[in-house]
Amino acid sequence: MMASSEKDPRHHTQKMKQRLQETVTHLREDIRKVDEPQLTAMFETSAEVLSGLVKAFDDYEKKNEAAWRKSA
Known part of the structure; x- marks a missing residue:
């Protein structure tokens, strides 16, 4: 059985x-070591791409982007 927190997308x-x-x-x-x-x-480049993913997850949580809002 999943804990209730595990059902929360956040x-x-x-x-x-x-x-x-x-x-x-x-x-x-x-980067400083090589x-x-x-x-x-x-x-x-990898760090920048992953930072973009962090922002995408953040936008999803905050429903900032139209793509993450529920359609009517």
Whole structure:
């Protein structure tokens, strides 16, 4: 049986946002540790993409975007 919090979409979106943000932080920390420009660029691009996903989850939670609002 699922706990009531597990049925709440925000429970899941918040957990995903946290995991994604942890990965963004890790990528940006590692940028300072590598000297290869291609890898630095890939890490930075990855961090930006994941940050966009964090924002998308946030928009979903707040229903900021028309796509996340229920249609009538």
